[in-house]
Amino acid sequence: MTTNLVPNASGVNPAAVNELLVYPREGYGYNNAAIDADSYIRNQPGFKTNRCQTRAQARPFLSVPYMAGGRGNQDLETLLQHSEQVRMGKECGTVTEQFFSQQYDPLIPILKENVQKPSNLVPEVAAAGWIHGGIPTRSYLRDVNC
Secondary structure (H helix, E strand, C coil): CCCCCCCCHHHHHHHHHCCCCCCCCCCCCCCCCCHHHHHHHHHCHHHCCCCCCCCCCCCCCCCCCCCCCCCCCHHHHHHHHCCCCCCCCCCCCCCCCCCCHHHCCCCCHHHHHHCCCHHHHCHHHHCCCCCCCCCCHHHHHHHHHC
């Protein structure tokens, strides 16, 4: 006598309702009454999704053919691939106490005299009566109307 270890669907759900963490499952597949039809559909090769098509013929090339412009030079390519490190990093302690006179350009005489003149830089010195921010509008209109 064969024993069916999958419980009947009508008796599974009421038993699972009484337990909080028991999830009802009738067995492998959708329904235990139709397990044969379900297994036939799952295991039939025509219904399986293949990732790639299988080809009966062999590939024309076993690997990628050599497509460079000629025969390679192994000695030169080895030197290019495994060359010496030639980058020189900046040193941390490059501060010097030596003065370099080339960093300042001497001015021509006319610029040397006029660059630091206060009349060229400070407007109060350049024009008497100059007001920072300009003349107030009321004063200007009063002067124009008078």
